[in-house]
Amino acid sequence: MSFPFRTPRRAVVSAAGAVAAVVLLAGCSAGGTGSEENAGEPVSGGNLVYATGDAEPTCLDPHVGGNYPQALAASQYLEPLVSKNDDGEIIPWLAGEWQESEDGLTWTFTLREGVQFTDGTPLNAEAVKANIAHVQDPETASSTGYLALQKIESAEAVDDLTLKLNLKAPDSALLESFSMPWVAIQSPKALERSQEENCAAPVGTGPFIVEDWVKQDSITMVRNENYNSPPADAAHEGPAYLESITWKFIPESATRYAALQAGEVHVIDNAQPDTIAAAENNDVIKHLDAPRPGASNRLELNTSKAPFNDPLVREAFVRAVNVNDGVSSLFFGTAERSYSPLSSVEPLGYSDESLFGYDPAEANRLLDEAGWTERDAEGYRVKDGERLSLEFPVSTNQSIPAEQSLFEQLQATAKEAGFEIKLNLLDLSSWYGALAENDYNLVSAPYTKVGPDVLRILFHSDSTVPAPSGYFANLSQVKLDELDELLTKGSETSDPADRAALYEEAQKIVLEGYYILPLYDQQNHFLYRSEVSGLRALPTVSTPAFYDVWLNS
């Protein structure tokens, strides 16, 4: 596999190259992550109904907070500066070219010409500058975008379409960061409105426009008739084929699937493994698997307090739980076990299976060694009168039922070694609350980011300090100077080989210290009806793109 990320030091990606990519990809758009049978000519018109099982965003502006549900929706009406193609290379989107200075401290972006926000405001350097300021403003309460743009010290508009960014330190992940919907570019005029107004209907350059949002029901998006800014790997130009999208919230997975079967909706996300397996034998329903980039889905072991401040107990826990049997029985072959902190779509991921074998005898030995020698009447281990008990808050919005069942199975196997796991099923806001109060020993917190720099977000000691949204991403709360240094260096190193070596070293430390228990990729399965053609997931954060989609009657 080719190295996925051409480091853009002094590299100039020309607009001509972009056009070539469009032509090339138009011919084989069905190849990569997209659907296979885009039979016939695209048909314009129609309303597509999308049913999401992710939490309903509290704000449609992904700068605010910044979670995956926001990215899913925002990918339809906002666009970032750059994108990524199926080979993992950064390609132009709203920015046509870019250049990094020799010392890595200055970046120059040239924006695409003639692009307008849907409120008529032109896309220019001042607009992008206003967006960076918006993400960095503590008032915005951004988390994901804020962390991604952390190194930008100042921005200046050199001329109408040229933007210069001055960095505090070189940032090898800057382009990857700019490809994410959490830093997508919005109309500066719209950003001047109150946060409440902007949250209800953000204004971007995307192929669709947020028309209406009925809370706890649906978002209505209509086609942007003046659209002219598709990414370099899109299959066509001009406005989208679909006239509108109804973006429905159907949190209950069986209901969502039933609606798809009945033809009431065209596409669903967060599909349950059993329904994916059933769809394999079904001509009407198709499956799109698009694992999210960034971190793998993993349990974080909170090292900031007992009992996981003891590495022996951490290893004992990892050895005590039987993940593999659960994954194979609950996921019907749709999820593969991971042994890496990074998603399998991240080329720099490093795996070490040997550290995570299920070994109850070893778990018991380690716990004895750690001094948890007694057991109480219920069979749980006890030390100094304290039970070996683990608080495990689970966000029901972020875990599909199969995952919650897996956690129950981990609970059952951990009990044999003497661990008590308390599963607390919480809604998203209570779950954030539990994390903020450090009221957890175990937690599963998906984190999506393009590129290996997600390791810095998750395991650098700086990330134990909450972002303006109140969320801190280093949930294992690991604080190691050695690790910090590797991650900082990695984020400043552009040389591919050096960068890979640094991140491998960092991942070794994370895995060998038993700060996490990797489970599988962040599952991102879409099911759609066969009349939907041209559906693909953006290779950046795997959100579905409806720009090239049309409905066969």
Add this chain to the structure above:
Amino acid sequence: MSIFSNKRNHQDPVLAGTSGAAGTPDVAATPGTPGAPGTMGTLGPTRSLRRVSGLRAVELGAAAVALFLVLAACFPTLLAPFDPLAINPADSFQGPSSKHWFGTDESGRDIYSRVIHGARPSLLIGAAATAIGVGLALVLGTLAGLGGRWLDFGVGRILEVLFALPGLLLALVFIALAGPGITTSVVAVGLSTAPGYARIIRGQISQVRSSAMVEAAVVLGRRPAQVLFRHILPNALSPVFVLGTLGLGQAVVWASSLSFLGLGAPPPAAEWGAMLAAGRTYLGTAWWMTFFPGVAIVLTAASSTVLGRALQRRVAGR
């Protein structure tokens, strides 16, 4: 003393028979016939003894189900072949078979064993919630029925406000404030059923209070406490047992609803509502995961209703 004054409280017609709407089972509760002082205390028992032979088939069936449930709740290990919490991923999603009568769930746990073990929490929650509801209602109803016009007015208005909210909503509000868990769901269900019971008890008490027997006791110079405990309460309370039996089934349904919503017993507890919730995800492929816990809930509610009705007929001496 005012509470024992013989002045009839004309403000309350017998509410008992009409107050079934908001969460309390509909029951044509009638007090032990006032005005027959001699037989008062023993009326209920003797009548039901005489009618035991008249049990209908449905009632026998309901009694059998209830007996089985109580047995399951007290001695689950006698009836359940497997450990309800023991997982076995290799055996997951098995349909009903001779080994697993009700099939297995997503973690390979035996559903029959889980349904049996689920009887205890469900019945306990149901019984405890009913006890709380009836207990609270007794206090409120007694205050209202005996406490004089203003107290009666006050309690009456509070009950009306509570009636204005659907019972389950009241329970949800309480859980939102107190946090989910078994104890909170017991209290929540108890609190939300209390107003219905309280209204009936109040009606009973004010009716008995104005009966000739109580009048006689007061005239004879009995102490207030004696009048309350020997004459008023025994006669006002006989319908409460009927109500409680009828209400038990409903409390079980409510408690299961709360668990179904994820507000009751935390995982991995074998609780019927939680099992329903887990199974609904797989409704299309593994119907047995929801069917059997659902049947258990229906049977519990139905048998307690049938038994309650039977008891009611006997107490009422229809």
